Amino acid sequence: MSATTTPTLTINITDKAAEEIKKFMAGEEDLPETAGLRVRVVPGGCSGFQYSLNIEEDSRQGDYVLDSNGVRLFVDMFSAQYLNGVEIDYVSTVMGSGFTFKNPNATGSCGCGSSFTV
Numbered sequence: 001m002s003a004t005t006t007p008t009l010t011i012n013i014t015d016k017a018a019e020e021i022k023k024f025m026a027g028e029e030d031l032p033e034t035a036g037l038r039v040r041v042v043p044g045g046c047s048g049f050q051y052s053l054n055i056e057e058d059s060r061q062g063d064y065v066l067d068s069n070g071v072r073l074f075v076d077m078f079s080a081q082y083l084n085g086v087e088i089d090y091v092s093t094v095m096g097s098g099f100t101f102k103n104p105n106a107t108g109s110c111g112c113g114s115s116f117t118v
Helices: 015-027 077-083
Strands: 011-013 036-043 049-056 064-068 071-075 086-093 096-102 115-117
Touching: 011 015, 011 064, 011 071, 015 071, 015 086, 036 077, 049 096, 071 077
Parallel strands: 011 086, 036 071
Antiparallel strands: 036 049, 049 115, 064 071, 086 096
């Protein structure tokens, strides 16, 4: 009988992104201790895939549950294949502010940076 191993998944949340996520979660009412940030990839956008971030009360069966910089992350198996090694940052510029993704798995992205291709 051979042992099966769970593939490794690494996602890095920068200090600034962690600060913004924690601030947002603190403003939500009645979130349980099990709450976290769901990070996923969904089909769409001009390059094929888009990133999605949602606050959820608990993980789902089959999720990877990670901690990065004090933020609990939930990642489904489909998204995990595209998110390994991703760095999530939060930037503020004169054009606006929001989360950015540095994805070593992406082979291309659109001009706005919200979708990518592999």
